[in-house]
Amino acid sequence: MAAEGGVSTIDLGLVPSVALVASIDDSYDETGGALDELALLLANLEVRVAGRIFQKRSSPDPAMFLGKGKSLEIKDLALHLGAGLLVVDGELTPTQRSNLKKISGLEVWDRTFTIMKIFERRANTSEAKLQVELAKLRYEIPSLKGLGHQMSRLGGGIGTRGPGETEFERHRRKLERRIKYIERNLDGVRRRRAQHRYRRSRDGNGVVSLVGYTNSGKSTLLRTLSRDMGIVTEDRLFSTLDTVTRRIEDRSGRGFLLSDTVGFIRRLPPSLVAAFRATLEEVVNADLLLLVVDASVSEPMTSFEIVLDTLKSIGADEIPRLVALNKVDIAPEESIFVSAGISSLGEDVVPVSALTGQGLSELVDLTSQKLFEIKHGGPT
Numbered sequence: 240m241a242a243e244g245g246v247s248t249i250d251l252g253l254v255p256s257v258a259l260v261a262s263i264d265d266s267y268d269e270t271g272g273a274l275d276e277l278a279l280l281l282a283n284l285e286v287r288v289a290g291r292i293f294q295k296r297s298s299p300d301p302a303m304f305l306g307k308g309k310s311l312e313i314k315d316l317a318l319h320l321g322a323g324l325l326v327v328d329g330e331l332t333p334t335q336r337s338n339l340k341k342i343s344g345l346e347v348w349d350r351t352f353t354i355m356k357i358f359e360r361r362a363n364t365s366e367a368k369l370q371v372e373l374a375k376l377r378y379e380i381p382s383l384k385g386l387g388h389q390m391s392r393l394g395g396g397i398g399t400r401g402p403g404e405t406e407f408e409r410h411r412r413k414l415e416r417r418i419k420y421i422e423r424n425l426d427g428v429r430r431r432r433a434q435h436r437y438r439r440s441r442d443g444n445g446v447v448s449l450v451g452y453t454n455s456g457k458s459t460l461l462r463t464l465s466r467d468m469g470i471v472t473e474d475r476l477f478s479t480l481d482t483v484t485r486r487i488e489d490r491s492g493r494g495f496l497l498s499d500t501v502g503f504i505r506r507l508p509p510s511l512v513a514a515f516r517a518t519l520e521e522v523v524n525a526d527l528l529l530l531v532v533d534a535s536v537s538e539p540m541t542s543f544e545i546v547l548d549t550l551k552s553i554g555a556d557e558i559p560r561l562v563a564l565n566k567v568d569i570a571p572e573e574s575i576f577v578s579a580g581i582s583s584l585g586e587d588v589v590p591v592s593a594l595t596g597q598g599l600s601e602l603v604d605l606t607s608q609k610l611f612e613i614k615h616g617g618p619t
């Protein structure tokens with residue numbers, strides 16, 4: 240943390256290039272679970288993971304997340320491996336963060352902060368930037384309470400309001416004013432979006448939203464279908480943070496609007512979900528969802544379930560949907576079982592490759608047919 244300059248006190252300076260990652264839950268890590276994902280998130284920030292630390296605990300230590308002995312071990316290990324950063328796969332309280340920092344001598348992040356860092360790097364429209372700033376401010380305010388306590392101690396005697404406390408209050412009010420300003424701004428965005436949606440539905444266009452795990456191929460699908468090569472697709476997490484909509488036509492010339500938006504991940508931090516409300520509302524208000532699953536990853540079913548959980552958390556799990564099982568061009572042969580597995584849950588699945596175009600005509604026809612049924616209450 241750096242208290243000087245700007246509204247936010249979160250230090251966005253240089254990111255250490257070597258990290259240690261730590262978890263207190265090894266229940267789903269044997270086949271490459273949580274810490275692999277954290278390592279992947281860090282790789283997206285060009286941070287290399289030099290060591291992994293596990294401490295099996297039923298709950299985090301209230302004072303420093305990991306036990307004291309473990310935290311001291313980390314200090315030595317970091318020195319040995321040349322790591323300057325410790326990243327915890329969980330959420331740290333401000334106290335845990337500051338204690339861990341003190342005892343390990345390292346820069347300390349948690350999972351939310353790591354994801355926020357990636358979002359921050361990727362945000363390049365003013366709306367995405369405001370949404371990320373809002374998430375950061377909301378993340379930061381609780382940690383100011385600790386800071387306020389430290390500052391007020393500078394003020395001395397019992398019952399006095401020291402100069403530190405007023406300084407802290409002033410800073411907190413500044414952050415709160417900024418939050419209000421951004422919220423007003425984003426409310427405007429949401430109102431304009433709602434008007435847009437109203438106009439579209441009045442024009443009879445069905446609205447379909449792409450949803451799915453980050454890097455599953457949503458933008459590639461929109462790019463191939465719309466032939467708009469300006470749509471950015473990249474092999475990295477959270478490359479899309481905005482909403483992009485294009486009109487798509489099926490083989491009979493019937494059209495619908497297809498929107499691409501921010502990708503999901505296991506335990507998407509609530510502060511980001513809240514801040515990205517304007518973007519996620521596109522999803523909630525769609526007539527139909529096109530849920531993209533990457534068939535080439537080691538556990539497609541897990542990411543499918545995470546997407547379902549996320550849809551539930553934003554109130555979009557009741558919207559009719561189709562599953563596009565993507566990247567079949569590079570998926571292992573067993574992915575046929577993934578398709579069967581998802582179908583057996585009562586989902587409509589179309590195997591596709593957004594890159595080669597395989598299966599896309601079928602996908603578009605089925606999408607258009609489903610939309611027709613939704614809008615007119617029966618098959619075409």
Ligand SMILES: Nc1nc2c(ncn2[C@@H]2O[C@H](COP(=O)(O)OP(=O)(O)OP(=O)(O)O)[C@@H](O)[C@H]2O)c(=O)[nH]1
Nearest residue numbers: 453454455456457458459473477478479502593594
């Ligand atoms: N082989 C293959 N690669 C694909 C396919 N679809 C997408 N990709 C690749 O997967 C990577 C991610 O694709 P994107 O379309 O950017 O993924 P996304 O879901 O939009 O990701 P976020 O915006 O980060 O949530 C890119 O490198 C694409 O080229 C496919 O069908 N086959």
Ligand SMILES: [Mg+2]
Nearest residue numbers: 457458478479
């Ligand atoms: Mg994308």
